[in-house]
Amino acid sequence: xxxxxxxxxxxxxxxxxxxxxxxxxxxxxxxxxxxxxxxxxxxxxxxxxxxxxxxxxxxxxxxxxxxxxxxxxxxxxxxxxxxxxxxxxxxxxxxxxxxxxxxxxxxxxxxxxxxxxxxxxxxxxxxxxxxxxxxxxxxxxxxxxxxxxxxxxxxxxxxxxxxxxxxxxxxxxxxxxxxxxxxxxxxxxxxxxxxxxxxxxxxxxxxxxxxxxxxxxxxxxxxxxxxxxxxxxxxxxxxxxxxxxxxxxxxxxxxxxxxxxxxxxxxxxxxxxxxxxxxxxxxxxxxxxxxxxxxxxxxxxxxxxxxxxxxxxxxxxxxxxxxxxxxxxxxxxxxxxxxxxxxxxxxxxxxxxxxxxxxxxxxxxxxxxxxxxxxxxxxxxxxxxxxxxxxxxxxxxxxxxxxxxxxxxxxxxxxxxxxxxxxxxxxxxxxxxxxxxxxxxxxxxxxxxxxxxxxxxxx
Numbered sequence: 001x002x003x004x005x006x007x008x009x010x011x012x013x014x015x016x017x018x019x020x021x022x023x024x025x026x027x028x029x030x031x032x033x034x035x036x037x038x039x040x041x042x043x044x045x046x047x048x049x050x051x052x053x054x055x056x057x058x059x060x061x062x063x064x065x066x067x068x069x070x071x072x073x074x075x076x077x078x079x080x081x082x083x084x085x086x087x088x089x090x091x092x093x094x095x096x097x098x099x100x101x102x103x104x105x106x107x108x109x110x111x112x113x114x115x116x117x118x119x120x121x122x123x124x125x126x127x128x129x130x131x132x133x134x135x136x137x138x139x140x141x142x143x144x145x146x147x148x149x150x151x152x153x154x155x156x157x158x159x160x161x162x163x164x165x166x167x168x169x170x171x172x173x174x175x176x177x178x179x180x181x182x183x184x185x186x187x188x189x190x191x192x193x194x195x196x197x198x199x200x201x202x203x204x205x206x207x208x209x210x211x212x213x214x215x216x217x218x219x220x221x222x223x224x225x226x227x228x229x230x231x232x233x234x235x236x237x238x239x240x241x242x243x244x245x246x247x248x249x250x251x252x253x254x255x256x257x258x259x260x261x262x263x264x265x266x267x268x269x270x271x272x273x274x275x276x277x278x279x280x281x282x283x284x285x286x287x288x289x290x291x292x293x294x295x296x297x298x299x300x301x302x303x304x305x306x307x308x309x310x311x312x313x314x315x316x317x318x319x320x321x322x323x324x325x326x327x328x329x330x331x332x333x334x335x336x337x338x339x340x341x342x343x344x345x346x347x348x349x350x351x352x353x354x355x356x357x358x359x360x361x362x363x364x365x366x367x368x369x370x371x372x373x374x375x376x377x378x379x380x381x382x383x384x385x386x387x388x389x390x391x392x393x394x395x396x397x398x399x400x401x402x403x404x405x406x407x408x409x410x411x412x413x414x415x416x417x418x419x420x421x422x423x424x425x426x427x428x429x430x431x432x433x434x435x436x437x438x439x440x441x442x443x444x445x446x447x448x449x450x451x452x453x454x455x456x457x458x459x
Contacts, residue, residue, distance in 0.1 A: 001026040002052070004097055006072055007155045010054060011095050013079040015157055018088020019056035019063075021317075024079075025294060026052045026070065026153040027336040030113060034120055036143035039128045041121060053336040054082050060322050061086075064339035097161040102291050102298055105284045108167045110196040112147035120145050123199050124171065131175045131208030135216050139178040141208070146170040146191070154296040164291045168441060169198045170430065173207050177215035184221075184404070186214025186390075191430040191441070194285045214371065214390050221402035224391065224458035230366035231408065231451045232359055232394065237372055237429025239348050239444035242277060244377045245384040245412035250304050250312075251330070252319035252342040253436065254379045261382040261413050262310060270310045271416035274352050277305040279314055281329055281345035287430040288347075288442040294340040295331040302328050304347075305416070316342040334438020341437045348445030352422025359421045359450045361397035367406060367456055368392040368399050375408075382412030385457070407457035415451055423447035 007024050014022040029049040035042040051068040052075050063085040067078040112120075124143040131141040150166040170191030177184050188210040190202050233241060246262075254260035262270060271277070281290045281299030290299040295317050302312050315323065316331035319342055332343040360368065368391065375386030388406040392399045428445030 001028055001070060001151070001153050002075065004161065006075060007161070008095055008097055010075050010079040011155065011157050013076060014054055014056050014083050015092045016090050017083045017086040018091060019058045019083070019086050020091050021057040022157040023055045023295065024052060024155045025336055028151045029335070030149045032112070032147045034117065034124065034145040036121070036124050036128055038141065039125050039132070044117060049335050051336040052078060053339070054078050055339055056082055056086060057318060057321070058086055058088070060318065062318050062339070066337045092157055095157055096159050097155060098159050099161045102162060102164070104291050105282065106193045106289060106291065107285070108195040111167060112169055112196050113149055115196055120196070123204050127171065127173045127204035127208040129208065130205035131173055131212045134209050134212035135177065137177045137179065137216055137219060138175050138212050139183070140176040142174045144172040152294070154292070154294070156296060160296045162292055162296045166193060166290070167195055168193050168287065169195060171198070171202070171207065173211040175212040175215040177212070177219040179219060182219065184215050184218040186211045186218065189430065191287045192285050193287060193289050217402050218390060218404050221404040223405045224367065224393070224403035224456065226456060226458040228453055228455050230363050231369055231454050231456065232363065232366065233369045233372065233446070233449050233451065235423065235425055235445065235447045236427040237431070237444060238369065239429065239446040240372050240375070240431065241386055241408065241415070242349055242446060243344060243347050243433070243442065243444040244375055244386070245382060246277070246416055247344050247347050248377060248379040249382055249412055250314055251344070252313050252315040252323060255313050256319035256322040259380045261380065265310050268310055269308045270413060271305050271308040272419050273308040274422045275305055275308055275416055275419050276303070276350040277347070278303055278350055279330065279344055279347045283346050286346045286428070286443050288345040290329070290332070290345055293329045293331045294333045295327065297327045297329040297331065299329045299345065302330070314342045314344060316340060332437060332440050334440055338437040341435070343435060343437060343440055344433060344442050346428065346443035346445070348426060348428060348443070349422065349447065349449065351424050351426045351447050354421045354423050356423050356425065356448045359423060359448055360394060360399060362421065362450065363394040363397060366394045368394050369406070369408070377412065384412060385409050405458050409455040409457050415454060418452045418454065419449050420452045421450035423449065
């Protein structure tokens with residue numbers, strides 16, 4: 001994308017007014033979205049993202065700028081604009097760039113851009129047809145196929161020169177069930193850091209039926225009564241509750257400035273002893289996996305909580321300086337237009353020793369949250385509120401009637417203390433996480449867990 005000579009010149013200009021560190025991030029990304037409604041193609045959108053972001057540090061001060069052009073003049077002008085925000089004398093007068101190859105554990109068998117759209121459309125149409133045929137109560141079905149070919153180049157004043165290519169694919173089927181008065185929705189949306197071999201992993205008919213089954217089930221569900229009760233949260237996307245309620249509070253962006261419920265608690269017990277939580281950017285073909293992060297640090301497996309003890313935060317370079325700690329390979333950004341910051345990759349609660357049937361049978365009365373939805377959290381206080389997309393009452397140790405309108409309300413530091421049963425079967429779900437450095441792909445996961453007591457919102 002950029003020549004070695006241009007990168008070196010840009011870095012030296014960026015350093016010319018006293019910065020002690022400089023970074024050039026170049027990107028070229030090709031995205032494609034194919035939307036289907038009622039089995040017909042609604043639109044196909046191709047997007048190209050290309051540009052350069054340049055950042056400098058002086059101690060714990062940071063300046064960032066970007067340009068949408070890869071031309072030499074634009075890149076050097078961006079470097080000068082960033083440098084002009086610093087005042088001082090150059091501390092680094094020469095840079096020797098050494099290319100580093102990190103390899104990849106994310107093999108891609110079928111590059112999506114090399115396959116005709118008709119093949120992708122046929123797969124999605126089959127999924128949508130199965131969704132529509134599931135029930136006469138399905139009033140609308142939509143499908144979405146996403147592909148991204150994300151190429152990045154990172155160079156730093158420390159001499160690093162590295163590149164990575166990240167190919168991701170995802171499908172989504174959404175069904176609407178209606179009885180003429182009310183509507184309820186259901187969805188299925190798997191994705192991975194891989195190519196169109198993703199289609200081999202998921203039967204399109206099964207995806208369509210899953211989306212419609214959820215929609216129809218919730219259409220006939222009654223409303224849950226609000227109260228405090230035990231809740232069993234299913235594996236897979238159920239892990240979103242840890243991601244939001246606790247994960248963001250373990251990112252250095254919050255911790256370094258004291259804006260986290262877990263700041264200053266390394267080595268302390270912050271969760272039930274049954275809880276071990278991990279952020280792992282090295283899972284082969286994981287949706288949130290990275291080879292290198294967006295500062296050029298190799299991805300790695302970070303044990304955040306081990307048997308209830310806080311072991312690590314997720315750290316980027318700038319906040320690592322503030323904390324006196326090294327980067328953990330968690331610095332990420334949506335594109336060149338964003339300065340990177342500490343973010344999650346694939347974050348999950350590790351497998352425990354409890355059997356799923358024992359978790360359910362332990363509950364005299366409570367809620368089984370089969371599928372979690374979106375929510376919000378304040379990382380400073382840990383207060384959260386999450387929707388339950390598909391829920392069931394548990395009565396006398398058995399899963400009974402479906403209920404809708406449920407939400408989980410609480411505080412992150414409380415919920416992880418109250419996780420008193422952890423199952424054995426870990427699964428992960430895919431999502432997009434938004435924060436100050438934009439929207440990025442992340443995996444969430446866990447086995448079936450039980451929270452002994454939590455506030456359930458409802459009627």
